[in-house]
Amino acid sequence: MNQPHDHDHQHPHPFQPDDDAGEPTHHMQLVRALRELLIEKGIYDGDEERQAIERMVARAWADPTYKERLLANGAAAAEEIGVEVGPTRLIVVENTEQLHNVIVCTLCSCYPRWVLGLPPAWYKARAYRSRVVVEPRPVLAEFGTELGGDMEVRVHDSTADMRYMVLPARPAGTEGWSEEALTAIITRDCMIGVTVPQVPSKHDPH
Amino acid sequence: MSQSRFQPGERVSVIRRYPHHHHRAPDYIKGRTGVIERLCGIFGNPETLAHHGDGKPEQPLYPVRFDVQHLWGPRAEQPNDTIEVEIYEHWLEPAA
Numbered sequence: 001m002n003q004p005h006d007h008d009h010q011h012p013h014p015f016q017p018d019d020d021a022g023e024p025t026h027h028m029q030l031v032r033a034l035r036e037l038l039i040e041k042g043i044y045d046g047d048e049e050r051q052a053i054e055r056m057v058a059r060a061w062a063d064p065t066y067k068e069r070l071l072a073n074g075a076a077a078a079e080e081i082g083v084e085v086g087p088t089r090l091i092v093v094e095n096t097e098q099l100h101n102v103i104v105c106t107l108c109s110c111y112p113r114w115v116l117g118l119p120p121a122w123y124k125a126r127a128y129r130s131r132v133v134v135e136p137r138p139v140l141a142e143f144g145t146e147l148g149g150d151m152e153v154r155v156h157d158s159t160a161d162m163r164y165m166v167l168p169a170r171p172a173g174t175e176g177w178s179e180e181a182l183t184a185i186i187t188r189d190c191m192i193g194v195t196v197p198q199v200p201s202k203h204d205p206h
Numbered sequence: 207m208s209q210s211r212f213q214p215g216e217r218v219s220v221i222r223r224y225p226h227h228h229h230r231a232p233d234y235i236k237g238r239t240g241v242i243e244r245l246c247g248i249f250g251n252p253e254t255l256a257h258h259g260d261g262k263p264e265q266p267l268y269p270v271r272f273d274v275q276h277l278w279g280p281r282a283e284q285p286n287d288t289i290e291v292e293i294y295e296h297w298l299e300p301a302a
Contacts, residue, residue: 089247091269106232133234137283153287159230160267160292161249 035118051183052083053116053165053191058182061170067094074165089162093154095169095193100151102140102193103166104132105158112163116188123192133157143194166193173199210266210295216242217301218270220293228256231297235289239301240272243290251294265294 056078060067070077074090090112093101105111106129111119122128132139136153140146147153156164168190174182189195212218222237230252245268250261269290274282277289 091246106234107230133289134278134281135283136287149284153284154271155287155289156269157232157289157291159232160246160252160294162246162267162269162292 052081053078054183054186055179056081056083057167057186057191058179060167061174061182062179067167070167090165091156091162092165092167093156094167095196097169098150098152099154100140100147100193100196101154101156101164101166102132102136103156103158103164104129106130106133107157107159110158110163112165116165116191120188140194143189145195165191167191168193168197171197171199210245210248210268212242212245212266212268212295212298212300214242214244218242218268218298219301220270221297221299225253227253229253229297231293232291234277235270235272235291235293238272238277240270240276240291243269243271246292249294251296265296267292267294268298269293270298 056070059081060070060077066077066080069080070092071094074092077092078084078090095101104123111123128139133155136155137147140153158164168186170182171185174185185197185199187195187197190197217239218241219239220231220235220237224233224236245266248264248266251259251263251265252261255261270293271288271290273285274287274289275285
């Protein structure tokens, strides 16, 4: 991982080349082929897991006691509604009116795969990993997320054994919505923390 | 190591060392001071696990919260923004 160091300094090191740069290597081609086969044969589907997690967020919005359990122990709260999160040690962090959380792994690309499926290519790209810790606001703006100046941005660098998921703030205008309607506005990017749930201007939950 | 040395809220500094082997403490927080957010649990040490070792002694793991102003100085975008990084206990010492 880290290159030999016997001096004390701060300059960037290439930890790993970006996934999306250059020609895919032999191993990358193998991994992609295996992944496509698994999805084709119905053995693995990252999206299904994610849909279950979207339900978890909707439940937390509707039920404050469930939200408490989710924030205290993410894996146990997932299992409570029948979502098996495997070996993931999950920390759920809550967005509020004063605090916006966003997740990165600067060392490599740790990602809660058991919860959110396969990570998007940008999450693994060096541009995101190096920029979001130093200048989160312009990075979030590139995802269309503009935050007020009084909002605290908290970046979680997922460097070790824990995996993180953002519990987005429930947007205004969703009062009385069904769990199904709420689930529809919860996206993967909201749970990484680069976007916030959008309420369509004309929405009929019924 | 079965007991954790630090409590949530305690101020700690990340030890400034640059070992040649695999480790999970990013350079940008080395030598910096932050606050223990919680105890995540006690885990095998990745520095030996990555090299086919047994990960012993196991290490308590904590998210440590840093102020961006402390990390980036005048480059910090917003003084009240924060960064949390998971750090194993053997990389931490009580803040001076």
